[in-house]
Amino acid sequence: MRDRVGVPGRSYQPCGECFECAAGPAPETPDADPPGYSVYCSTALNNGISRDGGFREYAVVDSRQLSLIPDGLSAVDTAVLMCAGVTIYGALKRCALRPGQRIGIVGCGGGLGHLGLQFATEMGLKVVGVDNADAPLKLARDLATPARIVDARVESADEVVTKLGEEDGKRDRADMGLDSVIILPESQKAFDYGVGLLRNHGRCVLVSFPERGFHISARDVVFRDISIVGSLVGSNKTSREVLQFAAEHGVKAVLKTFSLAKLNDLVTEYHKGEGGKLVIDMSLPD
Numbered sequence: 173m174r175d176r177v178g179v180p181g182r183s184y185q186p187c188g189e190c191f192e193c194a195a196g197p198a199p200e201t202p203d204a205d206p207p208g209y210s211v212y213c214s215t216a217l218n219n220g221i222s223r224d225g226g227f228r229e230y231a232v233v234d235s236r237q238l239s240l241i242p243d244g245l246s247a248v249d250t251a252v253l254m255c256a257g258v259t260i261y262g263a264l265k266r267c268a269l270r271p272g273q274r275i276g277i278v279g280c281g282g283g284l285g286h287l288g289l290q291f292a293t294e295m296g297l298k299v300v301g302v303d304n305a306d307a308p309l310k311l312a313r314d315l316a317t318p319a320r321i322v323d324a325r326v327e328s329a330d331e332v333v334t335k336l337g338e339e340d341g342k343r344d345r346a347d348m349g350l351d352s353v354i355i356l357p358e359s360q361k362a363f364d365y366g367v368g369l370l371r372n373h374g375r376c377v378l379v380s381f382p383e384r385g386f387h388i389s390a391r392d393v394v395f396r397d398i399s400i401v402g403s404l405v406g407s408n409k410t411s412r413e414v415l416q417f418a419a420e421h422g423v424k425a426v427l428k429t430f431s432l433a434k435l436n437d438l439v440t441e442y443h444k445g446e447g448g449k450l451v452i453d454m455s456l457p458d
Contacts, residue, residue, distance in 0.1 A: 174241060176379055177238040177240055177242070177288075178250040178254040178323075178411070178415065179219065179226075179231075179233045179234075179254060180220050180239075180254045180408075181220050181225070182215055182216065183212075183217070183237070183346075183382040184221070184223060184233065184234045185223075186210055186213030186215065186216035188209065190214065192210040192212040192214070193207065197347055201328050201383075201410055203262070203265055206380075208398050208457075210407075211404060211405060211406070212294070212404065216387050219231070222288070227432065227435060229359070229432075229454060234364065237403040239254070239408070239415050242415055244419045245415065245419050246429065248416065248429060248451050248453050249424055249425065252427060252451060253414055253418055254411065255405075256449060257287055257415050257418065257423075257425070258405055259284055259403070259405050260277075260285070261413075261417070262403050262404075262407075263377050263403040264292055264295065264356045265406070266401060266446070268351055269351055272298065273294050273351040274298045274352075274353070275299055275300070275353070276299075276300040276370075277300070277301050277356065278300025278356060278362045278363075279300065279308075279362065280302055280308070280319070280321065281310075282303075282357075282447055283450075285312070285356050285447075286448065287357075287425055288354065289319045290423040290424075291419075292319070293317045296297070299317065299319035300319065300322060300332065300350060300369065301320070301321045302365060303322075303323070304325050305445065307312060308447035309439050310447075311370045311448055315363060324330050326426035328368075329364075329368030330368065330427065332349075332369060333345070333369060335348040336349060337349070339358055347371055348371055349370050349374065350369045351371065352374060353369055353370055353375075354368070354377045354401055355376065355378050355380060356380055358380045360386060366445055367392055372398075373397045374398055374399075375398075376398060376399070376400045376401070377401055378400065378403070379401075388400060426447070427449040428448065429450075430452055430456070432454060434457075
């Protein structure tokens with residue numbers, strides 16, 4: 173009998189000895205792996221970036237990265253979770269929210285975002301999804317989650333915050349809005365919109381990293397006490413947790429599949445920006 177396993181992109185063969193690898197879990201990183209392995213190791217490689225990735229029939233991986241695939245998840249479903257899934261799930265954990273608190277996902281109709289809507293809902297959070305294109309917005313709404321889906325072209329951040337404040341019975345603008353927001357697009361406008369949704373003392377979690385970075389308002393950081401943190405995929409512990417969570421709660425990506433021979437077609441489809449995930453299915457005929 174063969175085990176079915178998934179493997180994320182990071183980290184292949186971390187050194188096991190640097191301060192990152194030796195650190196282990198800490199109060200600020202409770203989901204880190206035990207000492208000896210860290211996704212932040214500077215010498216570790218990335219499957220698909222600094223070494224060959226998964227667009228092939230066979231691959232050598234680091235056995236420490238493996239996650240057993242639960243019954244009920246197909247190989248295609250798992251492929252999405254091992255990249256987009258663990259990344260957005262790890263970002264949600266970085267938000268450090270309790271059930272009933274408010275979370276925003278900017279870029280909610282994309283590959284990571286639409287998974288985030290499902291995960292956050294199943295975590296018991298009150299979810300606001302934001303996007304600014306027709307196809308991703310439709311995809312997000314078609315998920316039929318209780319999330320509030322906002323078209324950023326139509327509603328400003330202030331308008332959304334005001335409505336949330338009215339629902340929560342709050343009168344002070346500083347106490348209205350989201351407890352945390354995740355920024356997925358590489359767009360300054362998306363970043364500004366997301367920060368504008370936060371209440372005072374809110375947390376902004378960055379997943380995207382545009383080449384020129386983001387401009388950050390010192391006023392938001394100093395006068396509103398907005399904290400800004402990053403989230404780099406997730407630990408092996410998180411990778412295994414996300415598969416179990418997805419299987420238990422029925423979280424699945426909206427996806428299109430391609431055979432390996434149609435890889436270039438997948439790339440063309442990706443650039444259309446219609447949301448969801450695109451996956452190579454090795455079981456499909458050429």
